[in-house]
Amino acid sequence: MGSPCELKLSGDPALCQQVAEDCQREAARFETQYSRFTTDSITAQINAAAGGSVVPIDAECRAILAYAGVCWGLSDGLFDITSGVLRRVWTKGRLQLPGPDELRPILALIDWQKVELSDAGVRLGMPGMEIDLGGVVKEYAADALAQRIREASVQHAVVNLGGDIFCVGTNPEGLPWRIGIKDPDGSGAIAQVGIANAGLATSGGYERYFDIEGKRFSHLLNPATGMPVESLASVSVIAEQSVVAGSIATIALLKGQPDGLHWLQTLDCNYLAIDSDGQSFSQPGQGLNEGSRSGPDRKFYRSTQQE
Amino acid sequence: MDVKKPLSPLALLSAAALSLPAFSASQPTERVVSVNTSVYQEGDAKAAEVVFGDLQRFRVKTNQFNLSAPIGRDWSMSLGYDNEAMSGASPWGTVAASDGSGDLIMSGASIDDSRNGVDVTLTRHWRGQSLGVSVGYSGEHDYHSRSVGMNYEQDFFKQNTTLALSVSYASDELTPTDAQLFQRLEKGAKQTRSFYASVNQLLSPVSMLNLGFGITKRTGELSDPYKLRDIRPDNRVERTLTANYRRYVDWQTSSLAVNYRYFWDSYSVGAHTLAMSWMLGDEAGVQWGPMLRYYSQSEAAFYTPWDRYDQPDTMAQSSDFRLSTFGAVSYGLKARYRIRRVQVSMQYERYDSGSGYALSSTKTEHPGLVDFEVVSLGAAYRF
Numbered sequence: 001m002g003s004p005c006e007l008k009l010s011g012d013p014a015l016c017q018q019v020a021e022d023c024q025r026e027a028a029r030f031e032t033q034y035s036r037f038t039t040d041s042i043t044a045q046i047n048a049a050a051g052g053s054v055v056p057i058d059a060e061c062r063a064i065l066a067y068a069g070v071c072w073g074l075s076d077g078l079f080d081i082t083s084g085v086l087r088r089v090w091t092k093g094r095l096q097l098p099g100p101d102e103l104r105p106i107l108a109l110i111d112w113q114k115v116e117l118s119d120a121g122v123r124l125g126m127p128g129m130e131i132d133l134g135g136v137v138k139e140y141a142a143d144a145l146a147q148r149i150r151e152a153s154v155q156h157a158v159v160n161l162g163g164d165i166f167c168v169g170t171n172p173e174g175l176p177w178r179i180g181i182k183d184p185d186g187s188g189a190i191a192q193v194g195i196a197n198a199g200l201a202t203s204g205g206y207e208r209y210f211d212i213e214g215k216r217f218s219h220l221l222n223p224a225t226g227m228p229v230e231s232l233a234s235v236s237v238i239a240e241q242s243v244v245a246g247s248i249a250t251i252a253l254l255k256g257q258p259d260g261l262h263w264l265q266t267l268d269c270n271y272l273a274i275d276s277d278g279q280s281f282s283q284p285g286q287g288l289n290e291g292s293r294s295g296p297d298r299k300f301y302r303s304t305q306q307e
Numbered sequence: 308m309d310v311k312k313p314l315s316p317l318a319l320l321s322a323a324a325l326s327l328p329a330f331s332a333s334q335p336t337e338r339v340v341s342v343n344t345s346v347y348q349e350g351d352a353k354a355a356e357v358v359f360g361d362l363q364r365f366r367v368k369t370n371q372f373n374l375s376a377p378i379g380r381d382w383s384m385s386l387g388y389d390n391e392a393m394s395g396a397s398p399w400g401t402v403a404a405s406d407g408s409g410d411l412i413m414s415g416a417s418i419d420d421s422r423n424g425v426d427v428t429l430t431r432h433w434r435g436q437s438l439g440v441s442v443g444y445s446g447e448h449d450y451h452s453r454s455v456g457m458n459y460e461q462d463f464f465k466q467n468t469t470l471a472l473s474v475s476y477a478s479d480e481l482t483p484t485d486a487q488l489f490q491r492l493e494k495g496a497k498q499t500r501s502f503y504a505s506v507n508q509l510l511s512p513v514s515m516l517n518l519g520f521g522i523t524k525r526t527g528e529l530s531d532p533y534k535l536r537d538i539r540p541d542n543r544v545e546r547t548l549t550a551n552y553r554r555y556v557d558w559q560t561s562s563l564a565v566n567y568r569y570f571w572d573s574y575s576v577g578a579h580t581l582a583m584s585w586m587l588g589d590e591a592g593v594q595w596g597p598m599l600r601y602y603s604q605s606e607a608a609f610y611t612p613w614d615r616y617d618q619p620d621t622m623a624q625s626s627d628f629r630l631s632t633f634g635a636v637s638y639g640l641k642a643r644y645r646i647r648r649v650q651v652s653m654q655y656e657r658y659d660s661g662s663g664y665a666l667s668s669t670k671t672e673h674p675g676l677v678d679f680e681v682v683s684l685g686a687a688y689r690f
Binding site (some may be wrong): 155 | 317328592647
């Protein structure tokens with residue numbers, strides 16, 4: 001998955017071992033099926049056929065694409081899985097900001113509406129277009145593994161796929177699993193949250209960035225302008241599915257500051273947002289900094305925020 | 308930037324996420340074997356209201372076995388077997404009592420019968436669709452039933468909506484015992500044709516509404532051959548409207564179900580059923596909850612409180628308590644325990660009926676109205 005993954009299972013050792021192996025196989029399947037780095041993945045096949053023929057896809061890939069379409073609609077086009085082509089401009093070690101002439105041909109390739117999803121499969125409408133499902137698949141994989149764990153009747157587990165987390169049940173003591181949220185400015189945790197039966201995803205511009213002309217730019221790029229988004233430093237969201245938590249966190253970041261924060265405030269979800277000054281914000285009344293047990297979902301939150 | 312849809316992007320995303328395969332395994336992916344055993348016991352008839360026969364009413368012991376399994380990628384099958392052992396007495400007829408009510412003529416306790424049934428369903432699954440074909444047979448010494456059915460399901464709107472259609476046909480053959488001795492019908496046949504359509508709508512990630520309509524047409528020998536005087540029209544059309552609502556109040560730990568059903572038929576029987584059940588506890592561990600059901604029906608057009616020998620036998624009449632005006636309240640408790648691949652379940656239900664429970668009033672309560680208890684125990688294994 002391109003980042004450290006962790007699986008914690010509690011219960012009968014033989015069953016846990018069997019489930020862990022099953023989860024590893026499933027995680028590897030997600031990797032080989034959707035990675036944009038390998039040539040035989042479905043993502044690579046779809047990208048290679050851009051502007052050409054329809055590529056047949058299975059039900060899972062179709063559902064993931066359809067879900068990405070919902071994210072696109074909800075974010076007013078900011079969450080666009082075709083925006084990965086901007087990497088051609090925003091290369092590692094770049095020393096200057098790209099100009100309009102450099103961006104224009106790349107921006108022309110970004111358009112979710114040119115992803116033609118039909119009964120036969122999927123086709124990218126323009127040669128050179130690309131999709132990147134990384135922004136959905138990793139979180140969805142956390143949910144899918146959690147579902148396998150539940151189906152195998154393991155009652156206490158944590159799936160952590162590079163920061164996209166799902167907590168199955170409580171910890172073996174019956175208390176919420178304690179999960180640390182990383183500090184955007186340092187190596188420690190800015191908060192500890194307790195989670196049971198829910199997903200947590202964190203999105204931030206802090207781990208990958210560009211240093212250009214003495215200024216630090218987020219790796220989050222606006223698909224309309226092709227330029228980095230001036231945004232919150234990080235957003236963590238807790239939701240019933242990791243994939244939903246991840247989409248909300250990413251959309252909030254892409255909306256920039258202060259729109260992203262306003263948007264989060266309109267949602268009935270639990271979040272922790274940290275702005276570029278290090279100030280933190282969370283949902284009033286059930287936030288991550290209030291040490292409360294939230295609403296009806298039996299998700300628990302407790303914070304040891306260090307401010 | 309304006310937020311264009313302040314309504315609930317969270318609910319929309321959650322609903323969209325539910326269409327991802329990990330959250331929507333509509334196709335069976337594992338084999339399930341389940342067994343269930345239950346005892347149904349009717350309360351004794353009241354001695355003061357019985358002029359003849361045994362007071363001990365029906366007792367039915369049921370054992371069920373079911374196996375369902377995927378076959379390859381696109382097919383699944385299920386196989387069911389059930390056995391019922393029945394004993395006890397049932398009402399043969401009703402006579403007018405001196406106080407203006409009716410008294411029962413019961414059968415002797417000699418009724419001792421068993422029924423065996425098998426059914427097989429084969430289903431083909433496509434993306435968002437399934438089509439199943441089933442055949443069934445049920446037999447007891449005086450009754451044989453053969454049935455065929457088809458059911459179709461289709462998902463719409465990212466699996467938030469499911470349409471289900473089913474049709475079935477059953478052909479039954481009756482060969483009542485001691486027909487010559489009691490001048491009963493020696494042989495009869497009846498046919499049942501049913502159609503049912505329902506729409507299931509996911510209202511939010513935690514709530515669901517199901518609306519259904521059904522129509523059943525029965526033709527042939529619909530009178531009860533064991534009753535002394537039971538003459539029913541040989542054509543009965545029944546219609547039902549159902550509405551079921553289910554809500555997870557506390558995700559994974561508590562759910563509430565409310566079901567309503569309206570039934571009306573060409574015999575002019577009309578009935579309302581309102582049921583509620585609550586489940587508490589962890590789906591992966593112990594779950595339990597109470598259930599409560601209310602039922603009220605109005606009598607058939609040809610219902611008579613007691614058998615009318617003064618009426619010609621070409622004129623419809625029946626003193627069957629199931630066609631009288633009455634109501635019932637049932638309540639119970641169910642519990643499930645899941646450990647690894649095994650789920651054990653238990654259920655208890657008590658049913659009390661009486662004319663006083665009915666929404667419409669009636670002058671005479673049928674003495675044959677039953678109260679009963681059902682206890683069942685089941686286990687399922689997934690592999």
